[in-house]
Amino acid sequence: MGRNFTVLRVESGIGASGFPHIGSVGDSLRAYGVKLGIEARGLKSELIAYSDDRDGLRKVPAGVPEDYRKYLGMPVSEIPDPWGCHSSYGEHMSSMLIDALEKLGIEFTFISGTEAYNSGLLDEQVAKLIENSHKVDKIVREEVGSSKPEGWVYYWPRCEKCGRIYTTRVIKVIPEEKKVIYACDQEFKGVKGCGHVGEASYVRGEGKLSWKGEFAARWAALGIVFEPHGKDITDSFRVNARIAKEVLSYEPPMTVMYEMFLDATGGKISKSKGNVITPQMWMKYSPPETLRMLMFKRYHGTRNISLQNTPQYINEFERNLKLYHNLDKIKSERDRISLKRLVEYTFLLEGVPPPPPYEYSAVLKVARMAPRDLSREELIKFVGDIISRYYDLPLERLLDDEWFIKYVEYAKNYVDSFSEEEGRVVIPQQVLAAIEEFLDRITDDMNAEDIQNLAFQVIKEKGIKSKEFFRSIYRAILGQDGGPRLGNLIQRVGPSRFRKMFRELVEEGKIVPG
């Protein structure tokens, strides 16, 4: 790698300018995967989560008071927290992301960009870059071009008058005193500089490197050997890699480029489209494992994700987990290795537990047919009841099982949010009449066997096909053609409750005679 370190550090940027979304954790997760890989080879590694809280505010995100426009161009670490719970806007935003990372089980060392500048961590690199700004400028022009005038210094002094950084420009560098003379006369996003002319020391954090050099400085100062990057900053990485080599004289870190996440239709994820997924939202519907699996499955390439598909992701996760414990079933050696690796990384190399003895899809179906007015505890009991019966597990075991409880919660959230208007179920008149009759005759004191027998008795009396009878009920209640033995199902749900559920569906027009 060209550099020798006892600890191989990887880095991930922690955005502090806006609300975190699902892609934000993807960067850290990918970096963390590399860290685990390094450690698996017996080397020491560390993930640095570097908060970009020195960045200036570029736009006021939806959900932030409109008058925050007045802070445009100021470092987010110096803007007050709109909610008042953190010491600054930037800290509020990055703490949300940090919370998500912790929930995902990522271990990292946090570094605040603002503190990095203030503490002098980057001094050596900042000085070198400023004092060699003609070299940086040349690289920028060769690689990506620049709209800035020739000889531009890629450093944003912080205006001591108005506090902005993106409205300033360096007029003169005075290396002997490690300071620059600047003018606050640039325009940024419609905000004009205050016109102040002053001086700023570049070794006391009175400013910030532009992206054309900041990565290179960070990598050097922190000894970073790997950092992933989204495709939106590929240019930035290329420029910084050259700056690392040609100005700061070291081998830049390795990287992978990854694609942005897209929504289910392949469209861009954006606030205005209302399809933004935050890590917190994800974890309302699906365990962290599924998110880790998704991220580790493919390091680059476009991915379409949607919260509505969470049951599929959980299903895939369960399948992989089962396969992991049955590797012999996989014919191809290569598939076997990649599945093994995927599952182990999904569990962060901390050991792979056995698959749960029940399936989320079953939990979801039961939750879907549960009455809506149940409390959380009642719902857990309701689902636990039926699932324990179905999978032949002791009920207490389920009620003690954290994973199961979480499944029920995911399912409840899912049903509440996405319970699609199921289409109507058309049931032939005769069959419907038979079902009505059957419902009339079931009583709460009947056992599963009785109910089952009664079903067939009614079927005989009415002279209809058993298949149609059962299928109609399953379609109406579960939205599918088959299900658990009807007697068991009704007995577990409770005959009168079941009757009520069915009749409500008729009243709501979800079941129509045909």
Add this chain to the structure above:
RNA sequence: GGGCCCGUAGCUCAGCAUGGAAGAGCACCCGGCUUUUAACCGGGGGGUCGCGGGUUCAAAUCCCGCCGGGCCCGCCA
């Protein structure tokens, strides 16, 4: 203007690095001993691997050119 990703079964995708008999899950269809149902088990249909060239004994896979869908950069990062 520059760059990237994707296109394989109805749907979601794997396979492409290192060319060697088209795959999975879901969905669908059919069975499961003369009507006791099974969120299960067994079986099945279904694909010009976007299009056209090229290399090769052999191409989903490599090369070139198109077409379609999408994304990013060109302010900031």
